[in-house]
Amino acid sequence: MANVVITGSTKGIGRGLAAEFARLGHNVMIAGRSQQAIDEAVAEIGSQPGTVSGRPCEVSEKDQVQALWDAAVTEFGSVDIWINNAGLARTVWPILETPDEEIQAMVTTNMFGTIFGSKVAISGMKKQGHGKLFNMLGGGSDGEFFPGIGIYGTTKRGLNYFTDALIKENKDSPLVIGKIRPGMVITEAVVREAKADLNNFNKNRKTMNNLCDTVETVSPYLVDQILKTEKSGTKIRWLTGAKIAKRMMLSRFVSQPDKFEAFGL
Structure with missing residues (x-):
């Protein structure tokens, strides 16, 4: 069984991954603020x-991230899988209207936290001689543009490059x-952003219902692929x-059920 650390795992997809790993018998150290x-x-x-188990961790503070690693090693003996999942998305403003404090929060959490x-x-x-590291990407990481994600997408695009650099720099290691x-x-963050700009969400509601999935649907697939991955550079x-x-x-031809009603939208 693997020993797993997941940052930003007190809610959303992080918590879904933690629950699925634990269901399969793996040990999990969750982290949140x-x-x-x-x-x-x-x-x-x-x-x-x-x-x-769990430990508070502000991922933009390296000493706290190190303390999270040390706590997991103390409790489990090693860390076999580390997932940099902690992230912040604010998607209701164009770049020039995004409050400065929100820009700083996204950059420090998404970029500093993952780095x-x-x-x-x-x-x-x-x-320890082994281990798997996965960085959670998202909208914008492949260069695609969607309204409102200018800052968030910039951080994820940067993390795509950062992860590629890590892969190349560590190609001769066993990692x-x-x-x-x-x-x-559909996470708490997605629901929050939808409620903050409800008119725009309702305009895109049909498309969102076609493309969005719940945490419970996605998590088992992601965990299965994480456990199976043995080649560095893999994109799940x-x-x-x-x-x-x-x-x-x-x-x-087929109407999709409204997946967002259960979330109060």
């Missing part, structure tokens, strides 16, 4: 074959370094171009 959030996530995941997490994890994995693109997943992608095309074609 507060002890209360960690306690609530552990309680919600509940009793599983795998052990679920520091990667440095700490790779350094520790080289010492596996990869990317995860989870697709369009849920919502492929072929899947998008098939869904959009089927939507012309």
Whole structure:
């Protein structure tokens, strides 16, 4: 069984991954900004074959990221899989209207958090002689543009380059370094952004229903692929171009159930 650390895992896709790893019997160290959030996530995941523990961690502070690694090693003995999942998306403003404090928050969480997490994890994995590191990408990472994601997409595009650089710099090591693109997943953050710009969301509601999936749908696939990945440079992608095309074609003939009603939208 693997020992897994997931940053930003008290909610959303991070918590979904943690729950799935634990269900399969793997040990998981979750991380979030507060002890209360960690306690609530552990309680919600509940009793599983795998052990679920947690530690507060501000990922933009490298000493806290190092403390997270040390806590996982102390509890589990090693870290076999590290997932840099912590991220922040604010998607309701064009670039010039995005508040400066929101820009700073996205850059520090998404960029600094992933960079520091990667440095700490790779350094520790080289010492122990093995390990897998995955960086969570998202909208904009492949260069595509969507309204409102100018800043968020910039951070993810940068992290795509950063991860490619890590792969090349560590090609002669035993480590596996990869990317995860989870697709369009309905998380607390997505619901928050939709409610903040409800008129625009409702204009795109049909398309969103065709393309979005729940955490519970996506997490098992991602975990299965993470566990199977043995080649550095692998990109794990849920919502492929072929899947998008098939869904959009089927939507012309079959009405999709409204996936957002259950989230108060």
